[in-house]
Amino acid sequence: MYNFKYHKVNTIQEAVSLLSSCEDPKILAGGHTLIPTLKQRLSQPSDIIDISTIKDLSSISIQNNKLMIGALCTHNDVSSSPDVISTIDGLSELAKKIGDPQVRHRGTIGGSVANADPAADYPAALVALKAVIHTSKSTYQAEKFFIDMFQTAIETDEIIRGIEFEIPITSSYKKFKNPASGYAMAGVFIAKFDNDIRVAVTGASSVVFRLREVEEALTNKFNISSIENISIDSSNFNDDIHASSKYRGNLVKVLVEEAISDLI
Amino acid sequence: MTKINTSINGKIYSDEVEDNTLLVDFLREKLGLTGTHVGCDTSQCGACVVHLDGNSVKSCTTLASQVEGKELLTIEGLAKDDDLHPIQKSFQNNHALQCGFCTPGLVMSSLDLLNKNKNPSEYEIREWFEGHICRCTGYKNIIKAVQEAIAL
Ligand SMILES: Cc1cc2nc3c(=O)[nH]c(=O)nc-3n(C[C@H](O)[C@H](O)[C@H](O)COP(=O)(O)OP(=O)(O)OC[C@H]3O[C@@H](n4cnc5c(N)ncnc54)[C@H](O)[C@@H]3O)c2cc1C
Numbered sequence A: 001m002y003n004f005k006y007h008k009v010n011t012i013q014e015a016v017s018l019l020s021s022c023e024d025p026k027i028l029a030g031g032h033t034l035i036p037t038l039k040q041r042l043s044q045p046s047d048i049i050d051i052s053t054i055k056d057l058s059s060i061s062i063q064n065n066k067l068m069i070g071a072l073c074t075h076n077d078v079s080s081s082p083d084v085i086s087t088i089d090g091l092s093e094l095a096k097k098i099g100d101p102q103v104r105h106r107g108t109i110g111g112s113v114a115n116a117d118p119a120a121d122y123p124a125a126l127v128a129l130k131a132v133i134h135t136s137k138s139t140y141q142a143e144k145f146f147i148d149m150f151q152t153a154i155e156t157d158e159i160i161r162g163i164e165f166e167i168p169i170t171s172s173y174k175k176f177k178n179p180a181s182g183y184a185m186a187g188v189f190i191a192k193f194d195n196d197i198r199v200a201v202t203g204a205s206s207v208v209f210r211l212r213e214v215e216e217a218l219t220n221k222f223n224i225s226s227i228e229n230i231s232i233d234s235s236n237f238n239d240d241i242h243a244s245s246k247y248r249g250n251l252v253k254v255l256v257e258e259a260i261s262d263l264i
Numbered sequence B: 001m002t003k004i005n006t007s008i009n010g011k012i013y014s015d016e017v018e019d020n021t022l023l024v025d026f027l028r029e030k031l032g033l034t035g036t037h038v039g040c041d042t043s044q045c046g047a048c049v050v051h052l053d054g055n056s057v058k059s060c061t062t063l064a065s066q067v068e069g070k071e072l073l074t075i076e077g078l079a080k081d082d083d084l085h086p087i088q089k090s091f092q093n094n095h096a097l098q099c100g101f102c103t104p105g106l107v108m109s110s111l112d113l114l115n116k117n118k119n120p121s122e123y124e125i126r127e128w129f130e131g132h133i134c135r136c137t138g139y140k141n142i143i144k145a146v147q148e149a150i151a152l
């Protein structure tokens, strides 16, 4: 690997000041996206700022009827947390479906959200669960946070501190894995709240999106037959060697149906 | 250069590493602990799995600087003198390896699984090995070895 300068920090303030003083810095959390990217030289930062030792970013708690997850919580922390399982078990199920056990021991929710891979799993949960992303500068609604492929609303000197989730009555995540990479060819998260239903899709397009027509139909009547006549517009879906856009369109519908049957 | 202090297989090491050193290169090249292998170098194959503070991780996707103050266990830490660890024995008993390249990672991973789940089903064992690739055995005997190790 080519050379960079490594910094370990203990506080967000330290990280923020290094981010503004270094030439071309990059934050390191679990490293399970960044280190492979460095090896391939897709990213060549001058300085790596390791935030994994910042203490107060790795807790999970329930506050004012919201679930708070610190940015440094690993996928394994999320999937095994009693607080997550008892409030949003769809989220715990989602975390369990990321990568493999060793990836889940290192990769963090903050890193995944910051990276905004179009095939990553968490974005579907954040959008369906009306999440708010807290950073060192500001707060963002999940829907406004994910802008496009690998593109989010945060700036390069901004650090994600944690994610705040609304707690639904029930929720489910269904994922169709790419057989080679394990990433989502499509993933559907359905969250059922008191007065509405949210349905968010990852993997199918360049960025996570909601299926509003499906949401409305399910809010009227929550069963599979109420979405029978809805056709998924797949004209903008990803079309690649793994699957055509039409195939992904059908996949999304099937996953929506599977998630519904999970919840009734 | 970054200074690191770490415990590896119960021994304390203090060393200086280049900032861009991967954990697996530190183990193999600086410390001569060559039991940990590099198969893919792209986080896919699991040949490089070691335990970091009690969890199995891929050492090809961790910087050496990141293990400062932490505890590591590598394949060299399992056998006691000439006495193989029960999981190593069950791999031997079940012919769970051919070329052996993937074996250190699979043994470390099996140990992590059995530390966390005393009685995994065949499905749970197979699911746990999602991040491992063995080009030789076809996995069947590896699963048998883990099942035998449950009883040991
Ligand atoms: C073999 C393998 C399989 C995988 N499978 C899946 C899968 O099925 N589904 C899935 O969703 N993901 C998958 N991943 C990706 C994995 O979930 C990563 O862990 C995750 O995307 C990034 O988290 P990290 O903590 O490792 O981040 P890092 O690699 O440390 O950082 C990623 C990016 O985010 C930035 N960043 C990190 N933390 C913050 C923060 N707090 N604030 C601001 N910026 C930050 C970094 O600067 C960097 O640009 C897989 C990875 C591997 C290696």
Ligand code: FES
Binding pocket: B037, B038, B039, B040, B041, B042, B043, B044, B045, B046, B047, B048, B049, B058, B059, B060, B061
């Ligand atoms: S060498 Fe680390 S996963 Fe293959």
Ligand code: FES
Binding pocket: B096, B097, B098, B099, B100, B101, B102, B103, B133, B134, B135, B136, B137
């Ligand atoms: S025994 Fe040869 S790769 Fe597994």
